[in-house]
Amino acid sequence: MREPQWLAPASLEEALALRAEHADATVLAGGTFVGILMNQGFLAPAALLSLGGVEELRGIEVRDGELRLGAMVRHRAVERSEVVRSGWPALARAFSLVASPRVRNQATVGGVLADADYASDPPAMLCALGAKVVASSVAREREIPVDELITGYYETSLRADELITAVSVPRVDRAVYRKFRSRSHEDRPCVSVAAVRDAGDVRVVVGAVAGTLQLDPDACALASGRPLDAELAAEIGARYAEAIEPLSDVRGSAAYRKRVIAVEVRRALLELEAG
Amino acid sequence: MTPQPAWMRAVLQGTVRYSQDHALPGMLHGRILRSPYPHARVQRVDVSAVPEDVVVLAPDDVVHLGRYGCQIADQTVLALERARFAGDPVAAVAAASEEEAARALALIDVDYEELPAALDLDEALAGTVLVHERHQISDNDAAYFGIRPEEGTNVCHLFRIRHGGAERGFEEAEVVVDETFETAAAQHAAMEPHACLAQWSGDRLELRTGTHTPFNVRSDIARVFGLAEDSVRIVCPPMGGSFGAKTFVHLEAIAAALARKADRPVRLVLPRSEEWVTNNRHPSLIRVRIGARRDGTLVAKAVDSSIDTGAYADCGPGVAVKIGYSAVGPYRIPHVSVDSRCVYTNLPPNGAFRGFGATQAAWASERAMDLLADRLGLDPLELRLKNVLRDGDVFCTGETMHDVHFADCLERVADAIGWREDRSGKGLCVLLKGMQTPSRASIAVEANENGGYTLRCATAELGQGSRRALSLVAGELLGVEASEIRFPNPDTELVPYDTRATSSRSTFMMSRALEEAVRDLRQNGTRGVGEFHNEGGLDPETGQGVASSHWHQGAAGAVVRVDEETGKVDVERVHAAVYAGRVVNRPAAELQNEGAMIMGLGTALFEGVAFADGQVTNANLSDYEIPSIADLPALTHELVEQPGAEIHGLGETAVPPVPAAIGNALGSLGIQVTELPMTAEIVLAAIDRRDAKDAR
Numbered sequence: 029m030r031e032p033q034w035l036a037p038a039s040l041e042e043a044l045a046l047r048a049e050h051a052d053a054t055v056l057a058g059g060t061f062v063g064i065l066m067n068q069g070f071l072a073p074a075a076l077l078s079l080g081g082v083e084e085l086r087g088i089e090v091r092d093g094e095l096r097l098g099a100m101v102r103h104r105a106v107e108r109s110e111v112v113r114s115g116w117p118a119l120a121r122a123f124s125l126v127a128s129p130r131v132r133n134q135a136t137v138g139g140v141l142a143d144a145d146y147a148s149d150p151p152a153m154l155c156a157l158g159a160k161v162v163a164s165s166v167a168r169e170r171e172i173p174v175d176e177l178i179t180g181y182y183e184t185s186l187r188a189d190e191l192i193t194a195v196s197v198p199r200v201d202r203a204v205y206r207k208f209r210s211r212s213h214e215d216r217p218c219v220s221v222a223a224v225r226d227a228g229d230v231r232v233v234v235g236a237v238a239g240t241l242q243l244d245p246d247a248c249a250l251a252s253g254r255p256l257d258a259e260l261a262a263e264i265g266a267r268y269a270e271a272i273e274p275l276s277d278v279r280g281s282a283a284y285r286k287r288v289i290a291v292e293v294r295r296a297l298l299e300l301e302a303g
Numbered sequence: 304m305t306p307q308p309a310w311m312r313a314v315l316q317g318t319v320r321y322s323q324d325h326a327l328p329g330m331l332h333g334r335i336l337r338s339p340y341p342h343a344r345v346q347r348v349d350v351s352a353v354p355e356d357v358v359v360l361a362p363d364d365v366v367h368l369g370r371y372g373c374q375i376a377d378q379t380v381l382a383l384e385r386a387r388f389a390g391d392p393v394a395a396v397a398a399a400s401e402e403e404a405a406r407a408l409a410l411i412d413v414d415y416e417e418l419p420a421a422l423d424l425d426e427a428l429a430g431t432v433l434v435h436e437r438h439q440i441s442d443n444d445a446a447y448f449g450i451r452p453e454e455g456t457n458v459c460h461l462f463r464i465r466h467g468g469a470e471r472g473f474e475e476a477e478v479v480v481d482e483t484f485e486t487a488a489a490q491h492a493a494m495e496p497h498a499c500l501a502q503w504s505g506d507r508l509e510l511r512t513g514t515h516t517p518f519n520v521r522s523d524i525a526r527v528f529g530l531a532e533d534s535v536r537i538v539c540p541p542m543g544g545s546f547g548a549k550t551f552v553h554l555e556a557i558a559a560a561l562a563r564k565a566d567r568p569v570r571l572v573l574p575r576s577e578e579w580v581t582n583n584r585h586p587s588l589i590r591v592r593i594g595a596r597r598d599g600t601l602v603a604k605a606v607d608s609s610i611d612t613g614a615y616a617d618c619g620p621g622v623a624v625k626i627g628y629s630a631v632g633p634y635r636i637p638h639v640s641v642d643s644r645c646v647y648t649n650l651p652p653n654g655a656f657r658g659f660g661a662t663q664a665a666w667a668s669e670r671a672m673d674l675l676a677d678r679l680g681l682d683p684l685e686l687r688l689k690n691v692l693r694d695g696d697v698f699c700t701g702e703t704m705h706d707v708h709f710a711d712c713l714e715r716v717a718d719a720i721g722w723r724e725d726r727s728g729k730g731l732c733v734l735l736k737g738m739q740t741p742s743r744a745s746i747a748v749e750a751n752e753n754g755g756y757t758l759r760c761a762t763a764e765l766g767q768g769s770r771r772a773l774s775l776v777a778g779e780l781l782g783v784e785a786s787e788i789r790f791p792n793p794d795t796e797l798v799p800y801d802t803r804a805t806s807s808r809s810t811f812m813m814s815r816a817l818e819e820a821v822r823d824l825r826q827n828g829t830r831g832v833g834e835f836h837n838e839g840g841l842d843p844e845t846g847q848g849v850a851s852s853h854w855h856q857g858a859a860g861a862v863v864r865v866d867e868e869t870g871k872v873d874v875e876r877v878h879a880a881v882y883a884g885r886v887v888n889r890p891a892a893e894l895q896n897e898g899a900m901i902m903g904l905g906t907a908l909f910e911g912v913a914f915a916d917g918q919v920t921n922a923n924l925s926d927y928e929i930p931s932i933a934d935l936p937a938l939t940h941e942l943v944e945q946p947g948a949e950i951h952g953l954g955e956t957a958v959p960p961v962p963a964a965i966g967n968a969l970g971s972l973g974i975q976v977t978e979l980p981m982t983a984e985i986v987l988a989a990i991d992r993r994d995a996k997d998a999r
Contacts, residue, residue, distance in 0.1 A: 031402070064923065068576060128931065208869065210983040211909045213933035216925070218983075278913050278926055284984040291868045 033075035040084040040193065044166045046077055048189045053077040055191065057100060057139035060131055085138070085193060088112065095119075095197040099138025103150070107132060118203035122153035122222065125207045128214050138192040144178045146275070147216035151178060152235030153205045154195060155243070156222035162194040163187075171196070174241070181239040200226040202303060206296045208288055210279045218279035219288045221296040228253045230300070232264065232293055237274040237285050244271050256301040258294075265294035309786065310770055322513030322540045323498035323572045330500070331358065331397035333561050333571035334404040336411050337580065338386030338393050341649040341917025342420035342432065345386055348394055349412040357407040358565040360395040365560055370439060371523040373516075373551040374448045375459055375616040377439040380527060380556045386415070387434055387614035388651050389918045390580025397561045397569045420649035422917045424588050424611050427457040427648040434614055434647035435459075449843035450620050457647040459612065460620035462627045464641035464846025466699040472603025472638025476594025480675045484591065484667035485978040487911030488611070489584040491656060492929050495543025496578055501558035502568040508559055509536040515763040515804040516550045521795050523552045524559060539763040539793040546902070547655035548582045549765065550805055551617060579922035583912050584656035585610040585622055589630060589667035599681050601690045603638040606630045610653070610663070612645050617654035619645040624841065625737060628850050629664035631699045632672070633709045633735035634690040639699040641846060649917055655805060657899070661736040661959040662906060666979055669732040669963035673970045682726070683967065684717050687733055701847040702839075708856050708943060709733050712880040715941060716860035716964075719878040728865075730967025732960035733858045737851030738837075738952060742802035744812035745834040748777065748820045755787035760816075761801035762809045763793050767954050768891035769809050775888055776814040780821040799832060807855055807952025810887055812837070814950055855952060856882040859900070859960035862936075863968040870987025872908060874936040874965055879957040881940065884948035896940040896957045903961025905930045911980050973997075 035053060037043035046053070054073035056062055057080075065071035079085060085100035088109050095116055097106060106112050107124040126132055126140075126149050140148050141161055155174040163170050163177075163186055174195075177184050186192070202225045210218035220235040230251040234242040247267035251260060274285035313319045338345070350359040365380035372378050382391045394411050398404040421427040421434060438452035438459060445451070452459045473479060499512040508528065514520050517537040525532045542549055554571045562569040573581060587610045594603040608626050612619030627643035656662075676683040691709045698704055713733050716722075720729050746760035758777055762769045770790045778785040791797070801813075812835055819833025839849025862876040877900050886892050909928040913921045921927040940957065966976055969986065973993040976985055 064925065067574070068923065208871075210869075210871065212928040212931050214931040215928055278921055280982075280984050284987065287987065288869050 032073045035075055035077045036081055038081045040082055043077070043079060043082050043191060044164060047191050048166045050075050050077060051188045055079065055142065057136040058102065058134040060135045061139060061143040061145060090115070091196070093199060095199070097137045097195050097197070099136060099192045099194055101137045103132035103135045104129065106137060115199055116157070116197060118205045119153055119157060119197060122149050122205040125149055137195055141174065141177060141195065142184060142186065142192050144182050144184050146181055146239055147236050149207060149217060149220055149235070152220050152233045152241055153222040154197065155241045156224045156231050156233040157197050157200055157203060159195050159197040161192050162196065163190040164193045165189040175243060178240055200224045202300055204296055204299045206292055206299070208292050215279065219285055219292050221292045223296040223300045225300050230256070230297070232268065232296065234268055234272060234289055234293065237272055237289065242268070242272050244268055247271070251297070256297045258298065261294040261297035264297060265290040268293045308771055319541055321495050321543045322511070323495060325500045325511045325540060326570065327500065327502055327568040330568040330570050331399060331565055332401045332404050333395055333397045333558055333569045334401070334408050335392045335557060335577070336394040336396070336408045336413070338382060338391045338415065339389060340386060340415055340417050341389045341422060342418040343386050343415035344418060345382055345384060345393055346414040346416055350394065352410040352412065353396065353407050356399070357403065358397040358561060359411070360557065360561050360564055362393070364564060368560065369527045369529060371527050371552050371556055372616055373519050373523060373618050374620045375438070375440055375444060375450060376526070377435060378615045380560050385418070388580070388649050390577070390651050391614060392557060395557050395561055397565050420917055421457060422649060422914070424586070424609050424646055424648065427611065427646045428609060430456045432649070433457060434649055448620060451843050458644045459616050459647055460623050460645040462624045462641070462643045462843050462846065464627055464631070464639055464699055466701065466846070467638035469603050469605045469638045469640035473592070473594045475602045477597045478675065478678050479592060479594040480671055480678060481592045482671055482674055482977060484589050484670055486587045486663045486666055487979060488586045488653060489656065489906055489910045490579055490912055490927055491546040491548035491582070492924065492927070493542070493544030493546055493548055496573040496575060497549060497554050497581060498570070498572040499554040499558040500568060500570040501555070501562035503563050506530065507534050507536070509538065510555050510559065511538045511540060512555050513542040514539055514549050515542070515545060515765050517761050517763065517793050517795050518800055519803055520552055520555055524555055527556050528559065537795045541792070542763065542765040545765040546657040547659070547805070548578070550655045550803065553581050575924070576922040579912060579919045580651040582617070582654045583651055585612060585619060585653040585660070585663065587626065587663035589626070589663065591630065591667050591671040593671050593675055595675060595679065597679065599679055599686045599689050601634055601636045604631060604636045606641040606643065608643040609646050610644070611648045611650060613648060613650045613652035615652045616645065616647070617652050619653060622660040626660035626664045627846060628700055628737065629661045629735060630668045632668040633692045633733055633856070635692060635696050636699060650914065651919065657902060657955045658736070658959045659806065661734065661955070662962065665732060665734050665959040665963050666966065669960070670966050670970070670977065673730070673967040674975070677970070684713065684722055684731055687713055687731070691733065698850070699846070700841060700850045702849050704854070706853065706948065708882040709735065712856055712858035712882060712943060715880040715943065716858045716878050719939060720860040720862050720876060722860065726971055728863050728968055729971055730861050730964045730969070731858065732963035732967060734856065734956060734960040736855040736956060736959065738808050738811070738853060738855060739802060739806035740837050740839040740849060740852045742808065742812065743834065743836040744801050744816045745799035745832065746813055746816045746820050747799055747830060747832045748817070748824050750824065750829045751789065755783060755789065756781055757789040757791065759791065759798045760813055761793045761795070761798045762804045762813055765804070767895065768888060769804065771891060772810045772887045773813055773817065776817055780817060807954040807956065809952070811950045811952050814887070853949065853951065855956045857956040857960055859903070859957065859964040861961070861964040861968045863965060865969065865972060865974065865986065867990055870983040870985070870990060872965070872969065872981060872983070872986055874904065874908070876937045876939070877904065877961060877964065879940040879960065880943055881953050881956045882951055883942040883944055883953050884951040885944060886942050887950055892942055892953055893940070895954050896942070897938055899955060899957035900938050900940065900961055901930055901935065903958045904934065906979060907962035907965045908980055908982070
């Protein structure tokens with residue numbers, strides 16, 4: 029074990045060049061995830077590529093009606109941004125429910141997507157909103173839908189030479205985010221549900237229960253162009269619970285999560301309908 | 304605004320030098336290499352790859368040293384032939400920086416041969432795997448601590464109470480409740496980890512260590528190194544919290560052995576994750592049988608308790624004793640039988656934790672009382688009031704109770720939560736907790752040349768406010784402001800003997816000793832010494848004698864709401880009443896009550912050390928959950944005083960009754976939970992059981 033090499037680019041161009049050059053470097057954004065892994069000895073990176081000095085990654089702006097969050101925007105900034113709160117209130121809320129202010133002052137938008145930790149709040153909400161991650165390399169830039177970015181536990185479809193530089197979030201008619209915690213208020217979700225109603229269609233994403241975000245377009249289609257009453261909401265909840273194979277961890281067993289998924293999907297849909 | 308005492312100002316300004324802040328010139332930084340296996344033969348420790356400028360402590364370096372253990376000397380400085388838990392120290396290093404020390408750890412190569420392990424109480428009680436091949440108990444320990452091991456088993460201590468004849472009593476009973484209750488291991492999670500700085504001068508050892516048991520550490524460390532006790536000096540800087548974690552030897556033996564080999568001072572500060580393999584709270588499995596007549600008169604109780612003390616006993620035998628009589632509860636019961644075992648497992652050691660067994664005991668005893676009330680169709684409050692100990696009653700230990708306030712505490716919490724208006728979603732718990740008996744406290748008071756006085760005593764500051772409390776008492780006795788009292792850190796070279804700053808005993812015991820010391824000072828001019836001791840003790844075979852020279856008494860009431868679809872419990876209100884006798888420092892006493900209730904809430908709902916194959920799987924404060932500020936219910940409390948009464952310690956009293964009060968509140972809704980923590984999942988399973996029963 030040796031000290032990791034410290035790479036601290038001052039511009040996006042430099043960051044992308046270093047990313048291309050150091051395939052074995054671990055990207056360091058807010059450090060709330062990498063720090064825990066390093067402290068516990070699960071991660072001993074050869075190099076750390078710190079994005080703290082890259083100004084271009086810090087903006088919050090609206091571009092062509094879509095919200096664009098830079099990869100190094102902190103959770104706390106999303107939560108408090110007037111732009112986000114007025115146009116994407118459910119997103120501001122999802123970020124506001126992460127851990128504690130200390131963590132939110134540090135954790136970043138790019139980090140929470142790139143670490144692909146199943147027990148994070150923002151990915152489910154971003155996915156339900158139809159957000160796309162902007163992945164950049166020296167050679168090109170591409171957009172990846174959030175559910176295609178996260179491919180498994182701590183695994184993404186990012187290529188070795190790519191960095192997440194931003195995420196762009198469409199505006200929708202209505203959205204809700206429900207975080208079910210089985211323990212402390214500052215805990216990660218045991219089950220999270222993000223639900224969106226847009227142009228008559230409903231999209232429900234369940235997070236924190238498996239390696240990937242859970243969507244069931246067929247179940248959602250039941251609510252297409254129809255008002256969500258208690259019965260329909262319960263049916264969609266039951267469909268989600270049936271389809272998902274949840275994991276077991278300290279926050280709850282697989283069997284328990286199935287129960288909660290049915291309840292929380294139903295509640296999210298009714299909340300969505302109530303507006 | 305009241306001016307802040309100097310101590311508070313220092314805490315807030317960050318100028319307090321806690322245990323981990325002490326440093327010496329030329330000091331090295333230590334780290335510990337730990338066994339990854341819960342039970343393994345340590346075959347070879349190869350340190351050849353470690354750079355020469357790093358000092359390595361290997362089993363060969365400590366093989367000639369003595370054993371330690373506050374009640375059973377069962378621990379060696381490093382694991383010698385066998386590592387007995389995943390986390391057992393097998394080697395240690397000291398290097399110029401913490402980072403270098405961490406890197407050196409990775410260069411030590413250890414060959415292990417895995418052995419079958421006893422990974423929970425059931426496996427340990429089955430006795431197929433013996434954690435210690437034979438019990439390391441000297442005749443002296445057996446006599447002094449009344450340790451009674453069961454040879455050929457993992458039971459290192461069996462404490463019994465025989466009062467009346469339990470089996471005869473059960474024949475008289477018209478209703479019997481028989482239920483088993485469990486609690487999980489919990490971590491103290493003090494803000495500051497364990498920290499120790501060791502320095503040798505020739506054959507003299509000085510340890511600046513975060514402990515509130517300086518004299519116990521001194522005698523154990525002297526035994527390890529074969530030194531006279533006065534060749535070992537223990538200085539106790541203030542601690543950033545302990546909650547019992549920093550009692551008895553944890554890092555001191557390793558730090559001292561490293562420093563001796565290095566011939567340099569060595570500081571050892573535990574990384575947070577290692578706290579979970581250093582000292583946790585005893586998990587317990589307690590079967591309670593309680594019998595009553597139809598009118599609610601208690602006639603018999605049998606308690607069969609086992610606690611998991613981990614791979615080394617630490618103070619587990621003492622915890623087993625305290626659980627033994629606490630689980631009987633503050634009730635008049637003519638026929639009582641208790642068997643309380645302290646059991647070795649291949650898990651991290653468990654030790655003192657705020658409440659010292661009273662939490663586990665109250666959980667079992669007070670949940671059983673509510674189940675009994677339910678069976679009898681009686682109001683749980685009335686059942687308690689009918690049987691609760693009152694002045695002059697005899698406890699199961701044969702001692703007569705004085706200065707008794709259980710009924711008063713119960714009535715107060717019942718009133719506070721509106722018990723008599725509506726009992727739905729509400730629960731009560733009453734608590735009896737003993738204080739270290741026998742024990743001895745002494746203190747010296749010196750008149751300073753430039754005015755004011757200095758107190759010299761072994762009472763360490765761990766955030767409990769002892770400095771302030773004793774300074775206030777001294778100021779009152781000496782007729783000066785508390786700010787005129789100096790209170791240096793405990794130092795075994797400079798302070799007279801004290802049993803230890805545990806068991807909520809310091810304010811009471813030390814203030815009594817202080818009265819003597821001030822009297823002595825008045826007679827002798829510039830220095831006075833005072834001593835106070837309490838007498839008693841229990842026969843380990845019959846549990847008869849004096850368990851406690853005075854009693855910590857309290858009660859808690861809780862109001863809950865339950866999301867019945869998910870089992871998530873929302874605690875809306877907790878109220879505690881704590882008997883204080885006489886309050887010395889009101890703001891601090893109130894904070895003790897609040898902090899204690901919050902700790903009780905964590906135990907009730909969230910906290911449990913999780914294991915997989917003997918490994919702790921939640922050794923961080925993200926996966927191990929303590930309550931956050933957003934989890935707190937309306938917390939209210941009262942300090943019960945009595946004109947002319949003795950000071951009663953109150954640092955722990957409001958912890959143990961909280962889980963059972965919450966459990967009983969769930970019970971009032973028909974949701975009967977028997978294990979802690981009451982996670983949402985466990986509560987949902989209890990709701991399912993209730994609904995299945997209702998459907999039948």
